Amino acid sequence: xxxxxxxxxxxxxxxxxxxxxxxxxGTIKFNLKLEGEKVRECDVEVGFLHRGFxxxxxQATWTQVIPYTDRLxxxxxxxxxxxxxxxxxxxxxxxxxxxxQYIRVxxxxxxxxxxxxxxxxxxxxxxxxxxxxxxMIEARELITRIIENLTGARLxxxxxxxxxxxxxxxxxxxxxxxxxxxTIRKLLDDCERMLSRNRIFLDRMSNIGVISAExxxxxxxxxxxxxxxxxxxxxxxxxxxxxxDKMDFEVxxxxxxxxxxxxxxxxxxxxxxxKIVDQALQQLPVGPVWIDDPRIxxxxxEKVYGSIEGLMHHFKIIMEGxxxxxxxxxxxxxxxxxxxxxxxxSDGGGKxxxxxxxxxxxxxxxxxxxxxxxxxxxxxIPTFGMINMIGGECDR
Amino acid sequence: xxxxxxxxxxxxxxxxxxxxxxxxxQGDDVVVLERKELRxxxxxxxxxxxxxxxxxxxxxxxxxxxxxxxxxxxQIVCRAKRSRLRLRVPVPEDDxxxxxxxxxxxxxxxxxxEVWDLYGIRFTDHPDLRRILxxxxxxxxxxxxxxxxxxxxxxxxxxxxxxxxxDERSHNKLLRLQKSLxxxx
Numbered sequence: 303x304x305x306x307x308x309x310x311x312x313x314x315x316x317x318x319x320x321x322x323x324x325x326x327x328g329t330i331k332f333n334l335k336l337e338g339e340k341v342r343e344c345d346v347e348v349g350f351l352h353r354g355f356x357x358x359x360x361q362a363t364w365t366q367v368i369p370y371t372d373r374l375x376x377x378x379x380x381x382x383x384x385x386x387x388x389x390x391x392x393x394x395x396x397x398x399x400x401x402x403q404y405i406r407v408x409x410x411x412x413x414x415x416x417x418x419x420x421x422x423x424x425x426x427x428x429x430x431x432x433x434x435x436x437x438m439i440e441a442r443e444l445i446t447r448i449i450e451n452l453t454g455a456r457l458x459x460x461x462x463x464x465x466x467x468x469x470x471x472x473x474x475x476x477x478x479x480x481x482x483x484x485t486i487r488k489l490l491d492d493c494e495r496m497l498s499r500n501r502i503f504l505d506r507m508s509n510i511g512v513i514s515a516e517x518x519x520x521x522x523x524x525x526x527x528x529x530x531x532x533x534x535x536x537x538x539x540x541x542x543x544x545x546x547d548k549m550d551f552e553v554x555x556x557x558x559x560x561x562x563x564x565x566x567x568x569x570x571x572x573x574x575x576x577k578i579v580d581q582a583l584q585q586l587p588v589g590p591v592w593i594d595d596p597r598i599x600x601x602x603x604e605k606v607y608g609s610i611e612g613l614m615h616h617f618k619i620i621m622e623g624x625x626x627x628x629x630x631x632x633x634x635x636x637x638x639x640x641x642x643x644x645x646x647x648s649d650g651g652g653k654x655x656x657x658x659x660x661x662x663x664x665x666x667x668x669x670x671x672x673x674x675x676x677x678x679x680x681x682x683i684p685t686f687g688m689i690n691m692i693g694g695e696c697d698r
Numbered sequence: 699x700x701x702x703x704x705x706x707x708x709x710x711x712x713x714x715x716x717x718x719x720x721x722x723x724q725g726d727d728v729v730v731l732e733r734k735e736l737r738x739x740x741x742x743x744x745x746x747x748x749x750x751x752x753x754x755x756x757x758x759x760x761x762x763x764x765x766x767x768x769x770x771x772x773q774i775v776c777r778a779k780r781s782r783l784r785l786r787v788p789v790p791e792d793d794x795x796x797x798x799x800x801x802x803x804x805x806x807x808x809x810x811x812e813v814w815d816l817y818g819i820r821f822t823d824h825p826d827l828r829r830i831l832x833x834x835x836x837x838x839x840x841x842x843x844x845x846x847x848x849x850x851x852x853x854x855x856x857x858x859x860x861x862x863x864x865d866e867r868s869h870n871k872l873l874r875l876q877k878s879l880x881x882x883x
Binding site: 348349352354356357360361392393395519520521522523524533535540541629630631632634641643645647649655656658660664665667668669672697698 | 723724725726728750751752753754756758759763771773775777780782784803804805806807808809812816829830831832833840841847
């Protein structure tokens with residue numbers, strides 16, 4: 303609710319919220335100017351988690367960058383892996399086999415589920431609906447187990463490689479996914495029942511942090527935040543990559559551009575993601591998961607240990623890195639929070655000359671002041687929660 | 699030279715003399731733009747050619763590789779035609795300034811602040827050009843190629859903020875710290 307008619311005379315108070323505020327899950331600081339409880343001005347200070355991602359990538363080989371990309375948006379590290387690998391493959395001009403593409407779609411959607419469940423669950427629990435928070439974390443845990451079974455790690459997965467994925471899906475993958483999805487659908491139904499007519503939740507979410515379609519576009523917003531404002535821009539539909547054009551799914555679009563619409567968009571996207579995973583698992587073709595190109599792919603271990611050519615081949619790729627032809631390219635995938643783009647420049651060597659990530663939540667934080675000005679201090683929490691800022695990606 | 703797409707020819711006609719080159723590589727349309735009257739070029743791209751979404755702004759440092767040294771890179775999207783365009787704007791080392799796009803796209807605010815922070819390229823008419831990822835006392839611009847990767851920055855004393863509540867004990871600690879660092883405030 304906008305606090306327009308304040309009657310008591312007040313003076314402007316400056317308040318610094320953060321950097322480690324218990325209700326903002328992320329290290330970020332808001333320098334607020336308050337009039338009573340109303341936010342007059344908000345200056346967002348980011349960068350507390352800056353660790354020089356770009357500069358570190360310039361020191362590493364193309365393959366060594368993959369673990370760094372895990373640590374960008376650690377709630378959807380698989381999407382970061384996929385986006386980076388696709389960008390490098392675009393510059394090389396390589397196309398992965400169909401099975402690999404399907405696997406990449408499946409893992410991207412699993413990561414999106416993970417990301418949205420984290421965001422929605424945390425946002426609900428910050429508004430007091432802690433049961434919903436735990437239910438969604440339970441649902442997320444099921445996804446985490448699938449990811450752990452597939453990659454061996456829960457968050458920092460490093461599963462995708464340039465030219466393929468680390469290994470094929472485990473034999474019981476489809477069964478695991480279907481049993482997990484049954485439980486997740488049930489849990490989400492429960493969450494929906496707990497929230498959709500919950501007075502506290504609705505009052506604190508609807509008509510808060512409203513941003514119109516034009517303003518959202520003007521602020522370069524993407525992902526669920528832009529779609530909640532009524533703009534149907536989704537990279538998976540606008541610039542289809544991998545096998546998304548063969549999938550039947552909808553892009554949920556909101557109308558009011560408030561926090562509740564952002565929440566609903568994410569909840570609907572969870573359903574769509576599960577639909578995509580089901581379809582992809584049904585259509586999954588048999589075949590190799592690696593591209594057939596010895597310049598990119600490491601040789602089999604038998605060859606490495608059994609022949610001098612194999613050993614040298616292995617050594618060259620590990621020590622020099624994959625040689626990516628000189629040039630520059632940009633490739634964007636739909637990340638959990640919006641368009642996740644990789645702009646890479648190569649000078650023909652084994653290391654990136656320049657690697658830039660377009661971080662969706664950094665750009666969303668640029669619009670935060672616009673979203674929150676005129677609302678109450680307490681509205682910062684749900685609005686910030688719905689941006690789903692992940693420090694690793696925002697600050698790099 | 700690869701053949702240019704119809705989009706590129708169209709853009710070249712619209713932007714006229716400010717286009718230095720237009721390239722098509724890996725399926726991407728790239729236009730190298732003059733930095734003179736940059737905002738006017740972008741206004742045309744936005745209003746007349748329908749590129750309504752500014753996707754990204756970044757820079758590349760071609761130190762000792764290319765003249766002029768820097769290139770500011772813009773990624774824009776035309777949602778209606780589902781096309782992307784990349785614009786590269788060469789910026790010389792001795793005068794690293796370009797027009798700010800914040801009057802056109804407010805989303806450019808944070809992106810340009812980041813380029814200033816990490817590359818030291820100034821954006822004229824930017825409303826609030828401060829460092830964003832690093833702190834104000836940081837010296838240099840770390841993504842420049844001549845910035846050594848293992849360079850250590852000096853420790854800086856805690857910043858004094860006027861009008862805030864000061865806890866005596868921590869304040870004394872701060873004074874001791876300032877003394878030990880030899881700060882002149």
